[in-house]
Amino acid sequence: MIGDKMHKIVKVDDNQIRLDRWLKENIKNTSYTNIQKIIRTGQVRVGGRRKKPDYRVLTGDIIRIPPDQIDTEALLKQNSNYQTRSIRDMQIYEDKHVLIINKPYGLATQGGTSINIHVDGMLQDINTEADEKYRLVHRLDKHTTGVLMIAKRREVAQFYTSAFKNQIIKKQYIALVNGKPVNRNGQIDIEISDTYQKKSDFVDYDRKQSVVTKYKLIDSHEGAISLLQIHPLTGRKHQIRKHLTLIGHPIIGDMKYGNIKINEGLEKKLYLHAQKLVFPGFKSEEKIEVIAEMPIYFYEAIKRLKLNSDE
Template identity: 35%
Template sequence: MNETAASDQVRQFTVSVEDDGIRLDRWFKRHLPDASFNIVSRWSRTGQLRLDGKRAAPGDRIEAGQVIRVPPAEAPAAPKPRVERPRLSEDEIAYVNEMVIHRDPAAIVVNKPPGLATQGGTKTSTHLDGLLDGLANERGERPKLVHRLDKDTSGVLLLARTPRAAAFFSKSFSGRTARKVYWALVVGVPEVKDGFIDLPLGKQPGTGGEKMHVDESDAGLPSRTRYRVIERAGNRAAWVELQPHTGRTHQLRVHMAAVGHPIVGDGKYGGQDSFLTGSISRKLHLHARRLRIDHPDGGRVDVTAELPAHLAESMASLGFDLELGDLPLDDVKYSETPEGKRKAASAVAKAKRKERKGERRGRGRG
């Protein structure tokens, strides 16, 4: 390769015998590796790349003795300034460490309080991800989030302390080998005490992706939830265990509302029907109680999280006995008996009829 111009001007190179017959983009890889394929393609589109005076394309074959005309070298893009996270206060460090309920060389498990977002977003400046510097190791390496909880959902949240652990745990969640158990208070009492909800979910149009709904079209994603009724407060409310077998956004909330038993305090999906009268808090009554997941170093992480104050108070007010909780984790993925399917379908149909009836009342008032 013979260069016949300075690098800050239009440059010309003569193709050597060693490069005879190769593609032009291959020539750039050999001799001008700083010129990426995207840059070479742009030079070609704008007519700045020439071969013996004629416009050239990256895929053109070149011959010994031809002259390649190349624009001036481009200055490398300035590196993006590193965004420094604000230093945490002593109170913030203490706050995030108080959440820790398990710690080992590969994992940290926290009991996330309700009202704290997992990650930042629009109008969300305070979140768990922003507090993770307070859980950094002695080398200053912060743990990594490997799954999420809704802002208003409390409970078990797993953090990985190393890249290897993050990859291992992420695979466990995506492969559905992790077992997650939630406790919830729901309005009314499900007819089927040990049931399975299999309703596809999708983003509700017109909500900007902020709300999900049951979507039985081809666009709906398969979504499966097992539930078990632990105890009931008459016909007013029930304490249920929920086990998601898929991980869709707001899955538990949408599924329970769809079968006519919204989670207490979930105005987003249950409307006014989700709020109980009396001393019951209007906060969301959904708690990630337990997580069981294989550990990258062998064995398992199996952790439970204590209830937040508002949920514990509601349970006591309704007379529930906490000793009845923490049912054994069996290997049954869900109840799929014909009777179970029939009752689940009946509950869905009943909920839809109730929804249509409400819509008719609304039109009548208008």
């Protein structure tokens, strides 16, 4: 039965991608190893026939997914109208190519262990048009708020992923940090590791790739807490959080990378907000700037500390 949960039809936007990649994008919370296994053992069928992992799927292909690979718990929890409305409520910019949201605190960008509600999952309920498939272009940590870009088609996602990688897209964050930097303007150029056990593990002395974060001091509260404007030039995992900890100014509320104590009676949350994104129009000369308002708890903290938030 084509309309059931065991069968999916390949959309125009997925034409000619590998079968194993298509499965990875369409089966939640599974590993690449498992994908290879279910293909190899014939549990996946395309048009009723077995295929190899490198088979290029075609628009209209009917693909059978093994029933034990379907996330029934998530399906039961999802309410399509609610999820779609939630994404739209977060929307702060949209054109023919991208949708941009102001991601709230505590909402994960993608799924994982014990994460049932996330942006990527919400997008599945918007993907109703045959020629469009909304997909994430980049990520924000679960407890980081702010600007998050979503592409409406694969070619758009590829265009902006490349733009991020080549530093064509400019990102601006704000953060509350412990202490006060000596210099009003600074640049952190320290290679960081993806592994983490203790602070000394942050630095990767063997890595050749440059990892750079620029910052500007906006204001400070008695030298104890400072408001920084931050511009990451590269996009490594937890780059801003690790870099600021390495220079002795961890972000307020960062329980993982060094600032366990919440100061001055502030709400117990991470004070890092993706404030602005400046990017080119899709295959055009237009420059687009999108600004996300800071969450209420962040605004209240700035007000409580009597900080000047003007640039």
